[in-house]
Amino acid sequence: MRFDGEIRSVTFSENGGKWYAAFLIKTNLPPPAQAPAGTAVGVDVGVAQFASLSTGEQFAPAQDYDHELGRLARLQQRLSKMAGPVRGQRKASKNWLKQKNKIQQQHRRIANKRRHYTEIVSKDIASRFQIVAIEDLRLKNMIKSAKGTAIKPGKQVSQKSGLNRAILNGGFYMFRSRLEAKTNARGGTVIAVNPAYTSQTCSACGHVAKENRPDQATFRCVECGHTANADVNAAQNILMRSTA
DSSP states (O other), X not given: OOOSSEEEEEEEEEETTXXXXXXXEEOOOOOOXXXXXXXXXXXXXXXXXXXXXXXXXXXXXXXXXXXXXXXXXXHHHHXXXXXXXXXXXXXXXXXXXXXXXXXXXXXXXXXXXXXHHHHHXXXXXXXXXXXXXXXXXXXXXXXXXXXXXXXXXXXXXXHHHHHHHHHHHHTXXXXXXXXXHHHHHTTOEEEEEOOTTTTTBOTTTOOBOGGGOSSSSEEEOTTTOOEEEHHHHHHHHHHHHHTO
């Protein structure tokens, strides 16, 4: 690959049996173009849709992500049926090691796809909006164990576990990090707002009620009758909170 600049450092890393070289290069390239002045958008991240904007636009999850996760599950199931290494008794067989390597490669493939899609979506948003409002999500609290304890067992364990997997697989933290970096590089600002009740608040009249959300995709205000896509409505609330 050709480039104009000075190599300052090289970092080598290994992942899934393959080696990578990351170059830090000083160049004279101009900074990316700034987003149009005065533009602002609210962004809601979710499970059904990767990201929904207050403009009404939505970015669906990566098309073949479920397929890739299914292939990973099949590889892991096959490995579980093989005779693996036992400390002090036997070493790993060649077939077991080969299968283990396939799993590592699949993990890398999934991570690369997630990273690539995150870069595409974050670049698109940062290039079009100067102010980007997002929810100040505490992911550590969101993905706490759904099972609870023996004394205080969790509720809706299977649903919460599925949500946790979706949050982790969706790369919410990575998306926020890349969105902030790209927006700042273009002279814009990312504003994190309180996420409380953004999905239950009507963006038209401000009425808050859990009944406003009859299902995952629909928002229907029981007070004023306003209807919208639930995630888009949440994104509009997020934008309004950033200017309050």
